[in-house]
Amino acid sequence: MSKNHIASGHRLPKSAPSALYQQVRNYIDDKITSKEWVAGDRVPSEHELVAQFGISRMTVNRALRELAEEGRVVRVAGVGTFVAEERPQSTLLQIANIAEDIRQRGHRYRCKILSVELVPATPEVASAMGLHTGQQVAHSRCIHFENDVAVQFEDRFVNPRMAPDFARQTFAAETPAAYLLRAVPVQEIEHVVEATLPNKRQAALLQMEETQPCLVLFRRTWTDQTVVTMVRCYHPASRYRLGSRFPVNGAGR
Amino acid sequence: MSKNHIASGHRLPKSAPSALYQQVRNYIDDKITSKEWVAGDRVPSEHELVAQFGISRMTVNRALRELAEEGRVVRVAGVGTFVAEERPQSTLLQIANIAEDIRQRGHRYRCKILSVELVPATPEVASAMGLHTGQQVAHSRCIHFENDVAVQFEDRFVNPRMAPDFARQTFAAETPAAYLLRAVPVQEIEHVVEATLPNKRQAALLQMEETQPCLVLFRRTWTDQTVVTMVRCYHPASRYRLGSRFPVNGAGR
């Protein structure tokens, strides 16, 4: 039997990342992601995993310890290891999911697509996305409604090299943000928040007065050091706030 | 000689947190915090630390691995372990340090303290901080200037139970934010960002027009499940933006 490969009693993770503790971590992570194990469920004890995979306890321990540090499981000495409650996705990333956000408040969500097309990149867009001016770039515009009240105007550009099918979508069942989240794994995010007064067109789209402020969220996401999308989200300030709450990095020391 | 205590060749950390790997971690962390070791310096190898403290390599390895995960040191297999460059403190926390922010842009920073006093908590303040209405709470107001232009009006309330000396400070050498950061270790942070139009008083303090929007950052911090401070920071939108860029949580998997 080969070393460095979980293969004993049960299924083994596809495309093993070589490190044993990683394979154990992925094994458990997959069980949780696939909902086979849900919040509160008991995870096999270290001893059980040792027996199941035929590896040492230190190795199992590292896998479980890292999952606990990530908040994926909760460990209680003397009791056991349990699947953690889903985390509220902290750090403004929640905003990526305005649809979920609205639905979780128990409100009706609707999205109106204004346009989806391929256009040549303006100098501003090219510079922000690391493209050449005039290069083809996907452009989408839509309005998000909460109980039929406009709460966000989304003006988005997408790198066609990273998401080639973006411009062919109708976005009838899925928002542009949700499509991208599914199609391209995000590795890095930048957020810039501004307050502005809307121009005439923006005010009309958001059914707001021109004298009232807009909260503008500018976001870029990267995968493999390449900008996948840049998007400006305009919110009538009277109807929207951005929030986040999270533990501080070095808190546990 | 007792177990569970580094005591061999060299000084031992004060108030040992019992776990050996923690003591090693703190030992190295302190060297870096105290600037005894600076960015780029070589950290003793695992073998050297094993010899120095008379403990096993797995224990040293865990200490160094966790420091590397935190970004405190950088490890290169086959080469060694080195003190990492200082991190840009991501995730909007940078805003805690508007003074550093301004100085790092090479601009002149100045802070004008308007008031520091003990006042009875209003219902709004009491509710946000988990106090009783009328209970004493510290209140400070100040304006932050960048090159003598007002960029932030800071309106802050502080729980006197968590930072009893706050109201006695003059804040001549240190901003209220810097004092609190030093006096009370923060464990959790909440941010809410809004856009508003300023009232007459705010507009006058920030030397801005009443028709121009304000970007308002509301922040609360917790230590031991207790609110330490709540603060509203008002920025003239034309002179300030909030930004953050950071890697996404599950990216490394």
Add this chain to the structure above:
DNA sequence: AAGTGGTCTAGACCACAGC
């Protein structure tokens, strides 16, 4: 008493840098 996780040891093999 039995089971759990938290920690620690004293070895080991490996891939990789640099000389």
Add this chain to the structure above:
DNA sequence: CTGTGGTCTAGACCACTTG
């Protein structure tokens, strides 16, 4: 070649929770 970190093992002791 030696030294480095990355990983893994097969034990161990402990404090804790639960029946």
